[in-house]
Amino acid sequence: MSGRKKLIEVALPLDAINKASAREKSIRHGHPSTLHLWWARRPLAAARAVIFAQMVDDPSAHPDLFPTEKAQEKERQRLFKIIEDLVLWENTTNEKVLQQARDEIWQSWRYTCAENADHPRAKELFDRHKLPAFHDPFAGGGSLPLEAQRLGLEAYASDLNPVAVLINKAMIEIPPKFAGKLPVNPDSSKEKRLFKKTWEGAAGLAEDVRYYGKWMRDEAEKRIGYLYPKVEITAEMVKERPDLKPYEGKKLTVIAWLWARTVKSPNPAFANVDVPLASTFMLSTKPGKEAYVEPVIENGGYRFTVKVGKPKDAEAAKRGTKLVRANFLCLMSGAPISGDYIKSEGKAGRMGARMMAIVAEGDRGRVYLEPSPEMEAIARQALPMWKPEGDVPARLTGGTCVPYGLQCWGDLFTPRQLVALTTFSDLVQEAREKVKADAIAMSLSDDDKPLAAGGIGATAYSDAVVVYLGFLVDQQTNQSSTICGWNNINQQMIVTFSRQAIPMIWDFAECNVLSTSTGSFWNLLERQVKGIASLSLGYATGKAFQCDATIQIESSGKVVATDPPYYDNIGYADLSDFFYVWLRHSLKPVFPDLFATLAVPKAEELVATSYRHGSKDKAEAFFLEGMTQAMHRLSEQVHPAFPVTIYYAFKQKESKSEAGTTSTGWETFLDAVIRAEFAITGTWPVKTESANKLKADVSALASSIVLVCRQRSKDALITTRRDFITALKMELPDALVHLQRGNIAPVDLAQAAIGPGMAVFTRYAKVLDASGNPMTVREALALINQTLDDALAEQEGDFDADSRWALAWFEQSGFAEGEFGVAETLSKAKNTSVSGMVDAGILVSKGGKVRLIRPDELPVDWDPEKDKRLTAWETVHHLIRSLESGGESVAAALVQKLGSKAETARELCYRLYTICERKKRAAEALSYNALVQSWPEITRLAQEVKSLRPKQATMFEENEE
Structure with a gap:
């Protein structure tokens, strides 16, 4: 069966999802990511929206209820509104909003069950009283299982990496097990607990982590406080530094x-x-x-x-x-x-x-x-x-x-850091005994069954609390190594893993773990407690376990969304050993099987690391074989009523081969997807990075591409290369326009276009070349990129003649000088003139040389409403000048004056970025990318400016006294 078409296969409110996902990157307090660091964690907003849209029917799947396109679109807008509310950070634990989404999922599920009552596996797969469970075989940081659980699905998370497994246990397995339980610490005695009528979700667990975490901190101060003295400001110091006068005689922390x-x-x-x-x-x-x-x-x-x-x-x-x-x-x-x-x-x-x-x-x-x-x-x-x-x-x-x-x-680590970290690590097991004793004293029954064996009594609860305390030690190591730096701009610690590496740091910062400031144990504890409190309200259970994705059987009959490794981008196992060695020291008694090995398993990890496999070719072969097996497991096991969603992000680069712009990471991953007999039925670029990072680094991807996959039809046709190209040319330009209207960053455009292009490629059983040989994924990617370039070039027809000339000149010379004769010849081909473009204010012509005017040379008092020869080229570069010199508000004032012409300028940015990337002009590329990235905020501010402008009175209006 192919299953009813789901919303994610037709439409999404991408702007709302992307805005919420980008915003979430700057949120720390109350975010589950504060429990423990993991690399490239997906935004919760995106995960929640994707899983919802993956499970809810598109209105077109119900022609009896929505017989017309107008009716279907109206229903889609209703579903969009649910998603728009669902992705807001403020609604992450809003039960009213979450329940509305759960009800919608149940409604679609009941339709599916009724439709498949005669299915051979109906009793197993289509129980109208029980939603199918969810599984992520590459669970990593746990965003996807957590959000599936929040939407009411029983969640299963597996990963080869024991650190990832423990993170998922802490997020989806432990909180539901003890949801609604009262805290057991002495400060929450029966009398005091009466003042708090209910301890919903993980609130009680969070309160105990706070109490025993504080006990650890205070106990550590008793034992090692002498290593962290205060500094006294003496009169002699004030004599040398008068600015210290307010602190004279004081001891500063x-x-x-x-x-x-x-x-x-x-x-x-x-x-x-x-x-x-x-x-x-x-x-x-x-x-x-x-x-x-x-x-x-x-x-x-x-x-x-x-x-x-x-x-x-x-x-x-x-x-x-x-x-x-x-x-x-x-x-x-x-x-x-x-x-x-x-x-x-x-x-x-x-x-x-x-x-x-x-x-x-x-x-x-x-x-x-x-x-x-x-x-x-x-x-x-x-x-x-x-x-x-x-x-x-x-x-x-x-x-x-x-x-x-x-x-x-x-x-x-410095000797002092080692003493502090081992002290905290040893205190974890001491805290374990205290929690157990206090739990028994608070009448929590004890069966001596540990958490790892499925216990729910005092022993298991003490194990649960110290998992989070062990995480605190890990978080402290991230703040307490000689790889930490000092940010002299915002005057804070720079953590060990400020990026996905362990680089050499020459001057390092050693934080005071016993203070209450940046990098301290107390600071980390406060953040973690808020993160725990945001977890499960107890509506669905979860389970996390260690498993190799290439051999797993847990996906059988389940809904699957996953975020697999990105080829060779991140060495998760190598990096996570930094944390594993400390977790093993503090938590091996709690999870002896999980920490049985001395280090994180690496041989089976699905990343294409040349140094591990001996060569680039061997690493690629390993990745392809392993990812193909993993995708096969999903294709064979996933619940037939639902598509699989796969997050993937890998930057394409200009290749020296005849294939043009390709990416081994994308090529190898897509090859694995196709070999698993998946067809791509939808693709969505979801923003996963904050706008500030994107403006600072033009090479950074802004988005993960969410691929929506189903098993390819057994009746899929075989086609020719020519017919494949014809289909690409028909469908990709429309998809390109859709992506641009969704304000996808230029840096992501080539990656995003892979989706609709591969959707065409994978709908066929095979695409044969002129010799009758099957087309490779690399060849398909090259054709997709060529078609994308052609589509962008065709958009030049929408630009004025001056801008078309400027584009051609820019591709050849950038902002550098060139010969007048060459410029004049080109101007005739573009139906314009050099003198006219000088008058238009985009060109300088002097001494037989011409050059384009740079944005920083443009006049600040330019008024588009008075410009008699307004061009898209001029508009783009004035907007860049305004944005870079005055910010989004200044650019917004200009957009308000430009009106509809501003949109043409935004479209030109995509073409300009593509040229800059190909020509390796990073500075210019950064400017074009930043303008598009800022566009939503610029247009929002422009609308505010417009609404504040006084309306012009008409003859039909009466003056009010």
């Missing part, structure tokens, strides 16, 4: 100690001096609150002082002792220190660290202080009794610190 790594000077005259490898001396670059380190060379060595205000030599302070990449200058002699020398010193164990500055808590901000010998001595007296073993991955996409001698996990 330290937020962080800032260190610079050191190596012996390569200059023989200073061979006994450990010189700093400082990438910057700036502590704060916040306007009006600048602070910096100033090294003072004296007595054959040096010391660090801290100054406030702007440095005299701003460039020198900004660059520290760094030259470029891993090359530095010797502070003592000015001699260069090569990266190779630093590597050899690191591997020989001769790399050290020197305290550069202290960051303390002020009344309303940070106070930067110079280090003291006493402070440095206290840090060095820490003696860790344990440190994590295991090798840091020697190769990682994004960089690794291994070449500099940081080779095992224990090397990534």
Whole structure:
């Protein structure tokens, strides 16, 4: 059976989903992601919307209820409104909104059951009283299973990675098991608990995590507080720094100690001096609150002082002792220190660290202080009794610190950090005993059955609480390694995994785990408790377990949505060992089977890492074979009434091969999907990154492409290459217009166009070339990209002659000068003239040379309403000038004046971005991408400007007194 057509196979309110998904990236308080870090986690809003639309019938599937297109569209708009409410962050736990969505899912399910009453497996698959369960075989960070559970489905999550499995247990398995339970800690005694009538969902569990987490923090302070002293502001310090006067005589809590790594000077005259490898001396670059380190060379060595205000030599302070990449200058002699020398010193164990500055808590901000010998001595007296073993991955996409001698996990921490982290880790098991004793005292029955064995009594509950406490230790490691930096703009810690790598950090920040500021245990606890409280209200159960996706059988008869690994983008197993070694230390007694191995399983992980498989070709073959098996498991097992949704994001790049723009990651993944006999019935670009990141990095993908797949029909036809191209040319331009109207980022356009293109390709059993051989996925992708280019080029017909000339010139020369004769010849072909374009204000012609005017050269007082030769080219670049100089509000004022002509300018941006990407003009590409990304906000502000403008009185209006 093919199943009723679902909403996701026809239409989605993409703008609302994308807006909510992008917004969610900036939300931390109350978000489940605060439980534990995972890489490339999908937004909850997108997951919720996709699963809902995956399960609800499209109105066209009910011609008896909605016989006309108008009736169907009206019903779609009603469903869209449900989704628009559903994706709002404020409605994540709104029972009224969630129940409305659940009711809609049930309504479609009952229709499906009635229609399939005679199905051979009706009793097994079509029970009108029980929704099918949900399964994600690549569960990762758990967004998809969590949102399926929130929508009322029993959720199953599996992953090969034990860290991911534990995250999913904490999100979908543990909270429903203890939903509605009262907290057991002594502070929530029977008398006090009467004041809170109900403990809905995971609120009681969250309260206990708060209590026992605070106990851990307070107990840690008793044991290791001496390692975290306050700093006293003395009269002598105030004499040197008058700005410290308000703090004289006070003891300030330290937020962080800032260190610079050191190596012996390569200059023989200073061979006994450990010189700093400082990438910057700036502590704060916040306007009006600048602070910096100033090294003072004296007595054959040096010391660090801290100054406030702007440095005299701003460039020198900004660059520290760094030259470029891993090359530095010797502070003592000015001699260069090569990266190779630093590597050899690191591997020989001769790399050290020197305290550069202290960051303390002020009344309303940070106070930067110079280090003291006493402070440095206290840090060095820490003696860790344990440190994590295991090798840091020697190769990682994004960089690794291994070449500099940081080779095992224990090397990534200072002695004081190791003492603190092992203290917290040991306290997890002590807390476990306290929770169990308090639970029994609160009359919670105990069967001595642990959580891992399915227990629900006092033993199991104590196990449940310490899972989250173990996560707190992991979160603390992310804030407490020598890979952490200091953000001198917003004056906060930069976590270990600020990106998906373990790169070398030259000057690092060591946070005060016992403070209440950035990076502290208390700060992390507060965030985690809010995240736990947002979890299950107990309407559906969940189960998470470890399993290889290539052999799993859990998808049988279930709804499936999944987010598989992106070829070689992220080495999940290599990265997660950082957390695994600490989780194993604190939680192995709770989940002995999950932490049975010394490290995360890697051999079976479905990523195409060349260093693991010996070569790029072998890695690709491994990925293709494994992903094909995984897709086959889904194709064979998934519930026949529902499509499978698969999130995928992999940046296409310009290839030197004859195929043009292709991507091995996309090609290999799609090949696996097709080999599993899936056909693509829908594709949706869903934004997963914040707008700020996109504006800063033009190469970053803004979207994941959600592929909607069903088993290909057994009656699928075989077609020819020519007919396939004909179908592409008929369907892809319309799909392109649809994507542009949805304001997809130019950086994502090529990725998004793969979907509708492959939907054409996969509807056929085979596409045969002129020789009768089946077309490969690579060939299909090349044709899709060529058709996309042709469609974009055809859109040039909508532009004025001047803009068409400018496009052709820009592709050839960019904003650089060119010969007048060439420009004149081109102008005749485009039915315009060089002199006319000079008059139009887009071109400079002088001395036999011409060039396009750059956005920053355009006049700021330009008024499109008075422009007698208005062009789309001019409009685009004035909008870019306005956006980059004055922000979205200034650009909005211009859009309001442009009216309908502004939309043509936005369309031109797609063509310009494609040219820039192909020509590797990153700066210009960034501007065009940013304008499109800002377009929704610009148009919204433009509408506000329009609504505020006074209306012109007409002869039919009466003046009001």
